[in-house]
Amino acid sequence: MYYDNPALQDFVRWLSATPVSHWLQAVSTSAPVLLATVQTLHLLGMSVVITANGFVAIGLLGGLRTGEGLASLARKVVPWVMTALGVMLVTGAILIVRWPARILLSRAFLPKLVLVGCGTALLLHIARAVDRRPDGLRSRTSTATVLATMLLLVWTAALIAGRWIPFA
């Protein structure tokens, strides 16, 4: 498996020995507030992603009681999700430098990245599909139900994989 790859293990060893990683390890003890702040920013980014995708899925299932709002909702959430993913990328990189082995060698890390990629691609596909005129995606159709279910499942799985990283 990828986490047994010698090149990855060499990289983890090298990253753990860098001055930045040493500094972050020391900060964990001397100023834990800093690392808790990075984790908070990561979680806030995740909140934006989960909420935005959740409401798009609810809209596709007809739970927002409006047909008109779906296209504008899907269009509006994309920049928010992309910005939040950017914040998660930066904060996630800091957390990797702090805990290289725990994160990079976890069996849950790669599945999380793949699921985040799939979820983002799915959201972009939905945003394009609802915007297409005159035959754009409408809520409560069978296609909309399938896409909403996939969106909910993929992002829930991505979150579970993320939370599983320390345990796997």
Place this chain on the structure above:
Amino acid sequence: MSPADLGQALRSMQDWPVVQAIGQNAYAFPLLDAAHILFQAFVVGSIAALDLRLLGYALMKRPVSELVQRILPWTWIAFGGATVTGVVLFVLNVVRFVDNRAFMIKMLLMVLAGANMLAFHKGVYRTVGTWDLQSPPPRGARIAGALSLVLWIGVVFFGRYLWYPWSSSAGF
């Protein structure tokens, strides 16, 4: 009941068979934790969307009353899920949480966030018909939005911080 008795009673919850069964299952804790984070993420994200609208930074073409009616029911469902999973996580980790100051601060911030929401609904929201699309919204609404945003960010922060060993009463 004295605080010491309460602490002892809470600690004794760890001896309950159901708590021990969940604690011994390798998948139960990570799944419960993930479910709690999922619900909490939706609560914080959906409330933040309303807060940003009240502050005049987002969704300005949408009436506030419409957003409240559409968003809050889903927020309450997620809050219910976060509460149930949170209670189970508390019982599973009662020894860690019972004298954890970060946990106490998180609970206090949630109470304050609830009080702020109540004050908003009993106060400035009663006249929402007169400022539904006003830009920027009235001062009372902006203050409620700002307070809510700060309090919920605090809830997330202390929700993370309580897992650090330094957040116990001995070190925080």
